[in-house]
Amino acid sequence: MKHYQAWCFDLDGTVYRGETAIPEAVRLIGQLRDSGSRIFFITNNSALTPQMQAEKLMRMGIRAAPEEIMTSSIATAGYLAGQYGRMDVTMIGEEGLREALEEAGHRIVTEGGEAVVVGIDRQISYDKLAAACLAVSAGAPFIATNGDLAFPDERGLVPGNGAFAGLIGSVTGVQPVVIGKPESHMIAEIARKQGLRKDGMILVGDNYETDIKAGLRFGIDTLHVDTGVTRKEALAGHSEQPTYSLRSLSEWEI
Known part of the structure; x- marks a missing residue:
């Protein structure tokens, strides 16, 4: 197995499920750090700030610093600033998205925004969707x-941000730019x-449709682990395969 300079780990379904760490992932990340590899965490979850995410990982026994965490909120705020400049934004989302948008110079408004940004929001309401x-x-x-559309927690698959964005797209006939x-x-x-x-x-993830495809599109090696959304048996139906596929991260040899 190849030695990689930098490992990019998905979180939900790869490193933990909800608030429960996946022990094999915890052990591998520790071993990789000890061997000198650099570790980064990449998550589509827009709810947490990098600091909050790092603290969550630390509670699970995983060393992590905010600067090692890249969230879809940070990437979204940067994309918006790069494409349009600073804007008034109608936002559906939680603290991670709010902080990222404000740090990039955007202003959050409740209605009449110059742009609409949608992230996971566990306090979603009819009024937010209508605005x-x-x-x-x-x-x-x-x-x-x-x-x-969904993400795994300790209970199973629960609604994700794509479900909210899809509703808005169905109402307006406009499909979002996805970051x-x-x-x-x-x-x-x-x-x-x-x-x-x-x-x-190398990118490590459980979901072929998100994690593995992102690595394939960027042109880096990928490692699928069968601990979340995509079952190992389902990979055979895809024309592009991950570089590696394991039942558990305990199978990786340092």
Whole structure:
């Protein structure tokens, strides 16, 4: 098995399920750090700030620093600023998205936004959805942090951001620009900031449709692990295969 300079781990379904760590992932990450590999965490979950995400990982026994975490919120805020400049934003989302947008210079408004940004929101309401639909119908750019219809927690699969964005798209007839995986914005940003070569990077994830496709699109090696959304047996139906596929991360040899 190849030695990689930088490992990019998906979180939900790969490193943990909800609030429960996956022990094999915890052990591998520790072993990789001890061997000198660099570790990064890439998540479509827009709810947590990097600091909050790092603290969550630390509670699970995983060493992590905020600067090692790339969220779809950070990538979304940067995309919006790069494409349109600083804007008034109608937002559906939680603290991670709010912080990322404000740190990028955007202003959060409750209605009439110049852009609509949708992330996971566990306090979703009819009024929030209505305001987003009205702004999109009026011509505001429509950005989704990610298109995940569902994500795994300790109870099983629960609704993801893609379900909310899909509702808005159905009402308005406008489909969002999606920033998170399977798009490669987050991986590209890590590579750019850290000066990493593609041949020294690997992406680890459980979901073929998001994690593995993101790595394939960016052109780096990928490792599928059968601990979340995509079962190992289902990989045979895809024309492009991950570089590796394991039942558990305990199978990886350092």
